[in-house]
Amino acid sequence: MITMWTDEKIHQFRKTLLNWYDQAGRKNLPWRQDQDPYHVWVSEIMLQQTQVNTVIPYYQRFMTLFPTVEALASAPEEQLLKAWEGLGYYSRVRNMQKAAQQLVTDGRVEWPQTMKELEKLKGIGPYTAAAIASIAFLEPVAAIDGNAFRVLARLFKIDADIRLPRTRQLFFEVGNQLIDPKRPGDFNQAIMDLGSSYMTAKNYDSEHSPVKAFNAAYQDGTEDFYPVKSKARPARLIHYFAVRITSPSGYLFEKRPKQGLLANFWTMPLYALTEFTEDPEADWQLAEMVTATEKRLKMDYGIQTTLKPLSEKAITHVYSHQKWQVIVLTGTLDTEVDVKRGQWQTLSEIAKKPQPKVQEKIWQHLRAHK
DNA sequence: GAATCGTGGTA
DNA sequence: TTACCAAGATT
Numbered sequence: 363m364i365t366m367w368t369d370e371k372i373h374q375f376r377k378t379l380l381n382w383y384d385q386a387g388r389k390n391l392p393w394r395q396d397q398d399p400y401h402v403w404v405s406e407i408m409l410q411q412t413q414v415n416t417v418i419p420y421y422q423r424f425m426t427l428f429p430t431v432e433a434l435a436s437a438p439e440e441q442l443l444k445a446w447e448g449l450g451y452y453s454r455v456r457n458m459q460k461a462a463q464q465l466v467t468d469g470r471v472e473w474p475q476t477m478k479e480l481e482k483l484k485g486i487g488p489y490t491a492a493a494i495a496s497i498a499f500l501e502p503v504a505a506i507d508g509n510a511f512r513v514l515a516r517l518f519k520i521d522a523d524i525r526l527p528r529t530r531q532l533f534f535e536v537g538n539q540l541i542d543p544k545r546p547g548d549f550n551q552a553i554m555d556l557g558s559s560y561m562t563a564k565n566y567d568s569e570h571s572p573v574k575a576f577n578a579a580y581q582d583g584t585e586d587f588y589p590v591k592s593k594a595r596p597a598r599l600i601h602y603f604a605v606r607i608t609s610p611s612g613y614l615f616e617k618r619p620k621q622g623l624l625a626n627f628w629t630m631p632l633y634a635l636t637e638f639t640e641d642p643e644a645d646w647q648l649a650e651m652v653t654a655t656e657k658r659l660k661m662d663y664g665i666q667t668t669l670k671p672l673s674e675k676a677i678t679h680v681y682s683h684q685k686w687q688v689i690v691l692t693g694t695l696d697t698e699v700d701v702k703r704g705q706w707q708t709l710s711e712i713a714k715k716p717q718p719k720v721q722e723k724i725w726q727h728l729r730a731h732k
Numbered sequence: 733g734a735a736t737c738g739t740g741g742t743a
Numbered sequence: 744t745t746a747c748c749a750a751g752a753t754t
Contacts, residue, residue: 405750406751409751410750411737411750411751412749412750413749414749416740417750448739450739451738451751453736453737454751457752457753484753485751485753487752487753489751490752493750505750508749509749558749558750562748563748563749564743564748565743593746594746623737623738624738680738681736682736682738684736684737718739719738719740736753736754737752737753743747
């Protein structure tokens with residue numbers, strides 16, 4: 363059960379928080395130079411599950427390449443993915459383009475100005491809708507992100523599991539009672555700045571926090587209990603072969619399917635070992651697996667060649683829900699051949715394609731074992 | 733509600 | 744090395 367503060371205490375909190383924000387807030391961030399909804403939107407999408415320092419150069423480049431909603435709406439997908447390359451969660455930028463196309467009607471951009479309406483746009487959920495509505499349109503709605511979960515959980519000693527979707531509503535209601543109706547955008551951003559400075563997840567410094575007097579968990583020394591968050595499931599281990607084939611025409615490269623992990627990104631052919639063995643956790647023989655891969659390469663691409671492991675040592679690459687162990691196999695063709703799938707590409711052609719981080723690791727691995 | 737979807741930083 | 748965290752949304 364949460365004990366809500368008195369009106370007097372709420373007013374004191376707003377004043378304390380916003381005074382601190384005016385004095386110490388990160389006003390120099392590139393997306394905080396104005397309240398243009400497009401700027402707020404792009405920054406909020408980029409900042410999802412991504413740290414501020416990572417986002418800054420991406421944001422600046424993106425605004426140069428796609429300065430307006432119209433530019434975003436009409437951009438070629440490959441150019442968008444290239445601009446997002448390395449940021450991760452690539453459906454974010456695909457969804458953003460769909461939303462941009464929703465926004466452009468009869469050649470003009472019409473922005474919905476409420477959280478409720480903003481949530482109807484692709485890729486804009488409750489957090490991002492509240493952030494845009496409060497910052498760009500001054501609607502008093504709480505933007506509940508990881509920072510707000512953590513800050514509010516400590517201020518009010520809320521012990522609901524923040525990993526559970528149903529918990530969001532509780533925090534949203536608490537936030538909506540606290541938010542300053544005159545400066546809703548600044549209030550939300552102040553909570554986030556607080557959550558990324560004095561009230562971080564680890565190594566927090568509640569002692570020097572401007573709102574320590576309001577922090578119930580700090581006041582009774584229980585702050586490392588908050589927020590309550592259940593454990594995530596461990597990532598599943600998957601073994602892969604990455605196949606580097608060269609010919610006089612270049613490297614064999616392939617565009618991934620338009621749905622799922624790394625959709626529409628380009629990689630060398632990848633085979634999960636589950637293609638060749640029932641139990642890839644068991645003690646498999648590398649030579650047998652390589653022979654099986656040669657057969658599949660002929661079936662899938664029409665390529666006949668001998669493959670050799672570049673190294674016994676695998677590349678490790680971790681996603682949120684999968685852990686890849688990738689062994690690189692190499693093969694060479696001396697003559698030009700047509701392929702049933704994929705494309706032959708030169709290095710300069712490849713450089714223009716959006717490639718995932720794991721492909722970059724494969725390139726590095728190849729250079730290291732040359 | 734549980735799974736999916738990336739990458740970089742840090743203890 | 745492992746585990747967790749970082750301005751979440753979609754299916």
